Amino acid sequence: MTSTLGTPVFSDSPARDLVCRGCGTHFPLAAQHACFECFGPLEVGYDAAALASVTREQIERGPKNIWRYAGLLPTGADPASRVTLNPGFTPLVRADALAATVGLRAPLYVKDDSANPTHSFKDRVVSVALTAARALGFERYACASTGNLANSVAAHAARVGAPSVVFIPFDLEQGKVVTTAVYGGDLVAVEGSYDDVNRLCSELTETDEFEKTAFVNVNVRPFYAEGSKTLGFEVAEQLGWRIPAQVVIPMASGELLTKIDKAFTELVETGLVEAPADGWKVFGAQSAGCNPIAVALHGDTDVITPVKPTGIAKSLNIGDPAAGIYALEAVRRTGGWMDYADDDEIRDAIRLLARTTGIFAETAGGVTVAVLQKLVDAGRLDPDAETVVFNTGEGLKTLDAVAEQVGPTYRVRPSLRAVREAGLLD
Amino acid sequence: MTSTLGTPVFSDSPARDLVCRGCGTHFPLAAQHACFECFGPLEVGYDAAALASVTREQIERGPKNIWRYAGLLPTGADPASRVTLNPGFTPLVRADALAATVGLRAPLYVKDDSANPTHSFKDRVVSVALTAARALGFERYACASTGNLANSVAAHAARVGAPSVVFIPFDLEQGKVVTTAVYGGDLVAVEGSYDDVNRLCSELTETDEFEKTAFVNVNVRPFYAEGSKTLGFEVAEQLGWRIPAQVVIPMASGELLTKIDKAFTELVETGLVEAPADGWKVFGAQSAGCNPIAVALHGDTDVITPVKPTGIAKSLNIGDPAAGIYALEAVRRTGGWMDYADDDEIRDAIRLLARTTGIFAETAGGVTVAVLQKLVDAGRLDPDAETVVFNTGEGLKTLDAVAEQVGPTYRVRPSLRAVREAGLLD
Numbered sequence: 001m002t003s004t005l006g007t008p009v010f011s012d013s014p015a016r017d018l019v020c021r022g023c024g025t026h027f028p029l030a031a032q033h034a035c036f037e038c039f040g041p042l043e044v045g046y047d048a049a050a051l052a053s054v055t056r057e058q059i060e061r062g063p064k065n066i067w068r069y070a071g072l073l074p075t076g077a078d079p080a081s082r083v084t085l086n087p088g089f090t091p092l093v094r095a096d097a098l099a100a101t102v103g104l105r106a107p108l109y110v111k112d113d114s115a116n117p118t119h120s121f122k123d124r125v126v127s128v129a130l131t132a133a134r135a136l137g138f139e140r141y142a143c144a145s146t147g148n149l150a151n152s153v154a155a156h157a158a159r160v161g162a163p164s165v166v167f168i169p170f171d172l173e174q175g176k177v178v179t180t181a182v183y184g185g186d187l188v189a190v191e192g193s194y195d196d197v198n199r200l201c202s203e204l205t206e207t208d209e210f211e212k213t214a215f216v217n218v219n220v221r222p223f224y225a226e227g228s229k230t231l232g233f234e235v236a237e238q239l240g241w242r243i244p245a246q247v248v249i250p251m252a253s254g255e256l257l258t259k260i261d262k263a264f265t266e267l268v269e270t271g272l273v274e275a276p277a278d279g280w281k282v283f284g285a286q287s288a289g290c291n292p293i294a295v296a297l298h299g300d301t302d303v304i305t306p307v308k309p310t311g312i313a314k315s316l317n318i319g320d321p322a323a324g325i326y327a328l329e330a331v332r333r334t335g336g337w338m339d340y341a342d343d344d345e346i347r348d349a350i351r352l353l354a355r356t357t358g359i360f361a362e363t364a365g366g367v368t369v370a371v372l373q374k375l376v377d378a379g380r381l382d383p384d385a386e387t388v389v390f391n392t393g394e395g396l397k398t399l400d401a402v403a404e405q406v407g408p409t410y411r412v413r414p415s416l417r418a419v420r421e422a423g424l425l426d
Numbered sequence: 427m428t429s430t431l432g433t434p435v436f437s438d439s440p441a442r443d444l445v446c447r448g449c450g451t452h453f454p455l456a457a458q459h460a461c462f463e464c465f466g467p468l469e470v471g472y473d474a475a476a477l478a479s480v481t482r483e484q485i486e487r488g489p490k491n492i493w494r495y496a497g498l499l500p501t502g503a504d505p506a507s508r509v510t511l512n513p514g515f516t517p518l519v520r521a522d523a524l525a526a527t528v529g530l531r532a533p534l535y536v537k538d539d540s541a542n543p544t545h546s547f548k549d550r551v552v553s554v555a556l557t558a559a560r561a562l563g564f565e566r567y568a569c570a571s572t573g574n575l576a577n578s579v580a581a582h583a584a585r586v587g588a589p590s591v592v593f594i595p596f597d598l599e600q601g602k603v604v605t606t607a608v609y610g611g612d613l614v615a616v617e618g619s620y621d622d623v624n625r626l627c628s629e630l631t632e633t634d635e636f637e638k639t640a641f642v643n644v645n646v647r648p649f650y651a652e653g654s655k656t657l658g659f660e661v662a663e664q665l666g667w668r669i670p671a672q673v674v675i676p677m678a679s680g681e682l683l684t685k686i687d688k689a690f691t692e693l694v695e696t697g698l699v700e701a702p703a704d705g706w707k708v709f710g711a712q713s714a715g716c717n718p719i720a721v722a723l724h725g726d727t728d729v730i731t732p733v734k735p736t737g738i739a740k741s742l743n744i745g746d747p748a749a750g751i752y753a754l755e756a757v758r759r760t761g762g763w764m765d766y767a768d769d770d771e772i773r774d775a776i777r778l779l780a781r782t783t784g785i786f787a788e789t790a791g792g793v794t795v796a797v798l799q800k801l802v803d804a805g806r807l808d809p810d811a812e813t814v815v816f817n818t819g820e821g822l823k824t825l826d827a828v829a830e831q832v833g834p835t836y837r838v839r840p841s842l843r844a845v846r847e848a849g850l851l852d
Contacts, residue, residue: 093585119822181833358582406607414626
């Protein structure tokens with residue numbers, strides 16, 4: 001449904017309307033996420049001239065966070081309007097040792113989004129979603145989540161003193177419950193699966209009592225999704241206003257992949273970045289326990305068959321990926337590929353990334369690095385082309401994934417003699 | 427002992443020598459941490475003219491991390507010389523809701539060092555220590571630690587491809603073991619207390635086999651300690667080149683407090699910041715389970731009686747604080763005060779900070795916020811003077827501290843009716 005709230009003020013924004021990704025119908029900017037004509041998902045459309053007026057100099061004068069790109073986002077141009085922890089401009093880490101290990105000869109970089117305030121890329125999308133939500137008149141912030149999103153929404157609400165209500169499956173690990181509950185908002189444990197939680201949240205958006213509640217990934221989803229573009233903008237700027245030849249991106253709904261590709265396209269269209277002569281190739285990474293998009297690509301079909309997710313990469317476990325079809329399109333159009341990794345490969349890749357770069361990733365980062373290796377081995381990635389892989393979260397959030405694999409390499413009594421006998425002085 | 431390695435290259439550094447904090451004897455820049463005359467701790471001395479040549483413009487042109495202050499540090503002027511994850515320039519968060527809750531009328535800020543790469547302020551000191559260590563010819567990086575320091579040293583070594591060997595007590599929580607072990611360096615579990623671990627490391631620095639091993643908090647400690655100054659530099663710069671009237675700082679060894687005070691002093695001496703008319707006041711925070719410095723202050727004595735630490739604020743649990751005497755001096759000289767908080771107060775303060783700012787702190791941050799409240803209540807802090815509190819670490823690292831205190835506020839079946847019956851729609 002469209003919000004019945006007053007006309008939003010998007011007057012200082014390049015956003016023009018909402019456009020159906022299915023049938024192309026246009027709608028005014030509002031809290032609407034599905035097309036009234038075909039039920040397709042909506043995406044923010046922009047005024048091309050407004051986007052093209054943004055200059056590198058304007059961006060470079062901006063803050064070292066996502067808001068330096070406010071001129072390319074639907075909301076947040078006025079700093080006072082932002083509901084935000086000021087995420088973004090996370091490190092782009094040159095990873096020579098990792099490149100050598102996986103067999104890449106050209107430079108490899110890790111875009112490390114564990115450096116965001118609540119340590120995942122979700123801070124980007126939540127900041128844009130909640131800033132739009134406030135502009136649209138919403139007064140309470142909500143989401144359905146199994147972890148990173150819950151953490152980010154609760155923290156954002158606490159920062160601005162707004163009420164929040166976060167819905168989670170009742171059987172979440174205690175650690176994930178604590179990182180959200182500590183912020184003091186309402187936290188609702190739902191006796192069901194994540195799919196049940198999601199469905200309940202969709203129903204709640206239709207109730208009078210939740211009329212002024214923005215569910216970041218439901219009724220303000222088009223704005224939410226735009227936040228992911230900042231990952232693409234940052235990579236290009238950090239490379240000196242260049243688009244890398246190859247990017248490897250983890251996929252849950254598939255939306256992150258499509259938005260990074262959209263960011264690159266916008267950078268070229270606006271003239272902020274010169275179009276690379278050979279374009280860029282987008283690669284997608286899933287886990288073996290939840291691989292419906294990659295399986296569709298491998299089967300050369302557009303039909304994405306939903307799965308019941310399993311495996312340790314829980315932050316990627318969306319069995320019926322809403323943007324999967326658009327991720328397939330981006331990968332096919334750019335000449336990329338997709339693959340998936342099993343739990344053992346994910347664990348090994350977390351350790352490989354840590355010991356070669358000093359970055360400790362959550363399981364989603366392990367998925368991406370494991371798939372990087374597979375794509376090199378299969379000849380899908382060009383070892384002589386510059387590559388960027390995206391780590392979207394923090395290893396501290398999924399410690400259990402590697403807890404059984406790593407530990408002390410020596411155990412000694414506290415004496416020099418014991419140290420010598422243990423072979424430490426050899 | 428002084429390293430027998432070749433003459434270090436500190437030619438592009440303002441550092442002049444090492445100075446005994448006890449008797450004032452000068453020593454050349456080297457891997458030496460105790461005075462040959464009086465066994466007092468050594469501190470880096472600077473060439474005043476070199477420091478005074480640094481300008482705000484130079485700093486502001488630098489990277490958004492600690493190395494923008496390289497001209498005020500003993501090492502790291504050449505980017506290629508750095509052993510670093512590029513920590514620093516962490517957020518200074520305006521905390522109006524927290525100020526109102528604790529009873530401050532003037533602006534209150536939280537300097538949030540959980541935003542560093544391994545999510546504690548230790549990345550600052552490790553970056554400076556290991557950069558000095560490499561300049562001094564050391565080839566392996568080490569420390570004695572119970573958590574944050576271990577994590578940072580192992581990650582730094584992994585980033586630059588150097589070997590590391592980290593010593594920990596054998597009974598550390600598995601979570602803290604994992605966050606260090608994942609980087610693939612040597613991790614030595616010592617069957618003893620942290621004090622035993624520390625003593626063993628001191629002995630190891632004297633062995634031939636560890637001649638080329640830098641223990642960041644032992645044989646290169648004077649350089650290590652200088653890294654903490656960057657917290658003071660950043661706060662002043664982030665306030666618009668101003669020193670706040672009051673700062674509240676957690677104390678373990680007491681060194682962090684003395685170095686933030688030293689940073690303010692250097693900023694005034696170099697002319698980078700105008701001396702505040704009323705100076706600044708430094709306040710120290712400990713836990714009730716490890717409060718030897720605060721107890722000495724309260725007892726109006728210079729005698730710091732070592733304690734056997736207890737309580738949940740483990741990262742502050744140094745029972746025999748090496749810099750305690752200097753912390754006392756700084757607090758007395760500036761007209762500040764110290765206090766301590768018990769475990770329940772620490773837990774409450776973690777939650778208070780989270781729900782008023784969106785910052786989830788480890789127990790050390792809880793200590794600082796709890797003591798902030800006590801200092802206001804006791805009239806020690808001026809409610810009308812600008813105040814900065816320091817959060818030195820990340821709540822994800824000490825989840826257990828609040829795990830029993832927070833949780834879901836509702837539990838429902840996945841239906842609108844259940845939500846209504848639970849009172850969520852009231």
